[in-house]
Amino acid sequence: MSIAPFKHTMAAHCESGALSALLNHKGLSISEPMLFGIGAGIFFAYLKIPSMHFPVIAARSMPGSLRKQLSKRLGVKFVARRYRDPVKAQTELETLLDCGIPVAVQTDMFYMDYIPAHLRTHFNAHFVVVFGKDSDGFHVSDCYYPEAAVLCEASLAKARFAKGDFSPQGLLVYPVTMPSAVNWESAVLSGIRHAAFSMVRTPLPFIGVAGIRLFSKKIHTWPRLARDSDHLSHELMKINLLLEEQGTGGAGFRFMYATFLQEASKLLNNQAYADLSKRMMTNGDRWRDISLVAARMGKNRDFAPRRFADLSAMIMERADEERRLFTELLHLTK
Amino acid sequence: MKETDGIVDYKPHQMVLYVEKADGAYGPLQTGSYMSKHYIDDFWEKRRRIETDALQQLTSGTLSPVGYYMLLLDMTPADVAHRVGISVRKVIKHRIGAGFPLISVKLVKRYADVFGISVASMFCLPAPECTAFRIIQRETDNPFVVFSVIERPDSP
Numbered sequence: 001m002s003i004a005p006f007k008h009t010m011a012a013h014c015e016s017g018a019l020s021a022l023l024n025h026k027g028l029s030i031s032e033p034m035l036f037g038i039g040a041g042i043f044f045a046y047l048k049i050p051s052m053h054f055p056v057i058a059a060r061s062m063p064g065s066l067r068k069q070l071s072k073r074l075g076v077k078f079v080a081r082r083y084r085d086p087v088k089a090q091t092e093l094e095t096l097l098d099c100g101i102p103v104a105v106q107t108d109m110f111y112m113d114y115i116p117a118h119l120r121t122h123f124n125a126h127f128v129v130v131f132g133k134d135s136d137g138f139h140v141s142d143c144y145y146p147e148a149a150v151l152c153e154a155s156l157a158k159a160r161f162a163k164g165d166f167s168p169q170g171l172l173v174y175p176v177t178m179p180s181a182v183n184w185e186s187a188v189l190s191g192i193r194h195a196a197f198s199m200v201r202t203p204l205p206f207i208g209v210a211g212i213r214l215f216s217k218k219i220h221t222w223p224r225l226a227r228d229s230d231h232l233s234h235e236l237m238k239i240n241l242l243l244e245e246q247g248t249g250g251a252g253f254r255f256m257y258a259t260f261l262q263e264a265s266k267l268l269n270n271q272a273y274a275d276l277s278k279r280m281m282t283n284g285d286r287w288r289d290i291s292l293v294a295a296r297m298g299k300n301r302d303f304a305p306r307r308f309a310d311l312s313a314m315i316m317e318r319a320d321e322e323r324r325l326f327t328e329l330l331h332l333t334k
Numbered sequence: 335m336k337e338t339d340g341i342v343d344y345k346p347h348q349m350v351l352y353v354e355k356a357d358g359a360y361g362p363l364q365t366g367s368y369m370s371k372h373y374i375d376d377f378w379e380k381r382r383r384i385e386t387d388a389l390q391q392l393t394s395g396t397l398s399p400v401g402y403y404m405l406l407l408d409m410t411p412a413d414v415a416h417r418v419g420i421s422v423r424k425v426i427k428h429r430i431g432a433g434f435p436l437i438s439v440k441l442v443k444r445y446a447d448v449f450g451i452s453v454a455s456m457f458c459l460p461a462p463e464c465t466a467f468r469i470i471q472r473e474t475d476n477p478f479v480v481f482s483v484i485e486r487p488d489s490p
Contacts, residue, residue, distance in 0.1 A: 010364055012350040032362070033352065051412040110450055118377070119347065122409065122417070122448075146348050146364075154473075158447060164416045230380045234408075237373065245349065245369050249362070255335060255352035259360035281354060285335055295369065299376045 003132025004100045008141040008148040012249030012256055015066050016041060017143030018104040018127040019173075023076065025102055026175050028182070033249075037260030038073050038187045039066035040194035042253050044322075046206045046215040051165055054225060054235045057215060057242055059252030061198070063106070063125035063166055067173060069194065073187035075179035082169040086161045089170035090153070094133060096174065102131040102141075106171040108162035112142060114149035124166040130156070144247060188264045189333045195257075196330040200323055209323045216315035220308050229301050236298035240291040251284030251291075258284060272332055276325060283321050290314050342366035389462065398434030399456045400425070403449040417448045443477060452480045 006025060011017025016036045023030050036042070045058040064080075071078055083089035096103050109115070109126035132139035137152040151159075160170045199208040206214050226232035242252070249256035261277035264270075290311065297307050340353040344366025353363045388405040391397035397405070404414055411425040418425070420441070427433040428445075437445075439453070446453050452471050460469050471480040 010348065010350050012352060012362065033360075051410055051416060053408070053410055116346070118381075120450075122407070122413070144349070162417065163419060164413055230383060233376075234380060237369070237376075240369055245367055247349075250335060250340070250351040250353075255360070259352045262360045277360070281335070281360065288335065295373060299373055 002098050002100065003134060003139055004097065004102050006102045006129065006131035006141060006148075009143065010146060011143035013041075013060070013247040013253070014127045014143055015063060015125070016256075017247075018129050018141075019067060019070065021129055021141065021143070022102060022104055022173075022175055023178075026178055028074075028076065028175075028178050031259075031263065033256045033260040034188075034263050035070060036066070036253070036256055037195070037264065038191035039069040040191045040198065041066050042195045042257045043198055044208055044211045044215075044252070046211040046218065049165065053231075054222070054238075055218065057211075057239070057252075059243060059248060059254075063127075064171075069191065073190050074182050076175050077177035078173050078175050080171065080173045082171050084169070086157050086170065089160060089172070090157060093130060093138075093172060096172075097130065097133050101174055102129050104129050104173045105156075105160055106168035106173075107156070107159035108164075108168065109159075111151075111155045111159035111162070112140075112145075112149075113151060113155050114140075114142070114145060122162070122164065124162055124164055124168055126159075184267055188267060192261075192264070192329050193333040196326040196333070199326040200330060209319050209326070212315060212319035212322060216312045216319060219312050219315065220305075222308070223303055229303065232303060233298040233301055236294045239294040240298075243287060243291045251287040254280055254284030254287055270332075276329060276332075279321075279325060283318065283325060286314070286321070287318060290318070337363055340365055342368050342371055344368075344371040346370065386462075389459075392431075392459075395431040398429060398431050400434060400437075400445055401429035401431075403445075403451070403456075404429060407449060409448075414445075414448060418444045439478065453478050454480050454482075 009021060011020065011032050013036065016032050016039070020030055020032045020035045041060050043059060043061045046055060047058060048055045067078055067080065070076060093103060093105070104127050107126050107128055109123045110120050112120060129141040130138050131141055137150045138156050140149050140151045142149060160168050162168065202208045204210065222235060223232055226235060244250055258277045258280035261273050261280055265273035265277060293311055293314065297303065335351065335353050337353045337355050340351045340363050342365050347367035347370035348364055349367055350362050350364055352360055354360055384405060388397065388402050392399065392402040411422050411429065415422040415425045428437055442456050443453050446456050454471065467484050467486060470483045470485055472483055473480055
C-alpha cells in the first residue's frame with residue numbers, strides 16, 4: 001500500500017489532462033493544449049451508432065489516439081497494456097503503485113462514485129490517473145473533479161472492465177522513457193498537419209468539415225427521431241453538454257485548439273499562427289452560440305421548424321469557416 | 335471567449351474552460367458549469383416525469399425492472415446487451431414485464447451491475463410517497479445480499 005506524491009490539477013479533457021499530468025510528473029513540461037495540438041486531437045464527426053438512441057457528435061479524435069500520436073511526435077515511450085483477467089489487471093496496477101508509478105487507466109465514468117450520480121453516465125473512454133492505494137481504496141486524480149478522490153476497489157474493477165463501445169479491457173498507461181531532446185517545432189507542425197488533414201481531406205461524409213455539414217443538414221430530422229418533446233428537449237440540450245460541458249474546454253475543443261495555436265505561434269515565431277488562433281477563438285465563440293441556442297430551444301420546448309432552420313444555418317456557417325481555417329493551416333504547415 | 339464571460343459561480347459542478355485573459359493570452363479557467371447552474375431545474379423536471387411514467391409502467395407490469403432502469407439511464411437495448419453480454423433480442427424480451435420472470439438470478443446480477451444497483455433493487459423500490467426517510471443499501475461479502483439501513487435525510 002503506497003501513495004505516490006502526485007499533483008492533482010483539473011483539466012478540460014480527461015485524456016489530455018491525464019497524459020499531460022503524467023508527462024509533467026515525469027519531468028516533461030507540457031501544457032494540456034500543447035499536448036492536445038501535437039496529438040491532433042481536434043476533430044468532428046456526426047455519427048449514428050446502433051447502440052445510441054440518437055445521432056451523436058464527436059469533437060475530438062478517437063480515444064487512445066492522442067497517446068499514439070504523442071508517442072510518435074515527441075518520442076515519449078508509453079507502456080499501454082490491456083488485460084483479459086481483472087485480478088491480474090488489479091495486481092499489476094498495485095505493483096506499479098508500490099513502485100511509486102502513477103498510472104492512467106481507462107474507465108467507465110458511471111462507476112466513478114465520487115462524482116454526483118446525476119452527472120455519471122456509461123461512457124467507457126474516461127481516463128483517470130491512479131496514484132496510490134491504502135485501506136480506503138485507490139487514490140485517483142480525475143481532472144473533471146476539483147480534488148483527488150478515493151475509489152473503492154470494486155468500483156475501479158467494474159469501471160476498468162465495463163463492456164460496450166470502447167470497452168477499456170483494463171487498459172493502463174504510463175510513460176517509461178522520455179526523449180533526451182524534443183523537436184517541438186516538428187512535432188507541432190506535424191500535429192497541425194494531421195488535424196487539418198482529418199478536418200478537410202478525409203473522404204467520408206460524416207467526418208471533419210463534411211461531418212459538420214451533415215450535422216447541419218440532419219438536425220431538421222431530429223424531431224422525427226424523438227419519442228416525445230421531453231426527449232427532443234434532452235437531445236437538443238445534449239448538444240450543449242457535448243460541446244461545452246463534457247470535457248472540451250468549451251466550444252467543442254475549439255477554445256483549447258486556439259490556445260494551442262497561440263502557443264505554437266510563439267514557439268515557431270510565426271505571426272500567421274497567432275492570427276489563426278484569434279480566428280479559431282472567434283470560431284469557438286460562434287460554436288458556443290450554437291450550444292446556447294440549442295439549450296434554449298430545449299428548455300423552452302421551442303421546436304418550430306424556423307428554429308431548426310436557424311440552428312442549421314449557424315452550423316453550416318461553422319462548416320464554411322472551419323474549411324477556411326483548416327485549409328489555411330494545412331497550407332501553412334506544408 | 336473572454337475570461338469574464340466564462341465565469342459562472344456554481345461550486346457543485348466545476349470545470350475548466352480555455353478563455354482569453356485580460357492580457358490577450360489564452361489559458362485555462364476553472365469555473366462553474368453554465369448548464370448545471372441555469373438548466374438543472376429542467377433536467378430534474380424531465381427526470382421526475384420519466385420516473386413517474388416508468389414507475390407506473392413497472393407497477394402495472396407492462397415494463398420489467400430491466401426496462402425501468404433502462405428508461406431511467408437512457409440506455410438502448412444494443413448498449414445494455416453489449417454490456418451484459420447477451421443478445422439484443424434477449425434484452426428486448428427481458429425489457430417487458432412478461433419477459434422478466436425468465437431471467438436467472440445470475441443474469442439479474444449482471445443487469446444490476448450495469449445499472450449500478452444491487453440485486454435487491456431489481457425487485458424492491460422505495461415507495462414514492464416515502465420522503466421522510468431514505469433507504470441506504472450497505473453491501474455485504476455476498477454479492478446477492480445487502481443490508482437496508484433507514485436514515486433520516488438530514489442525518490450525516
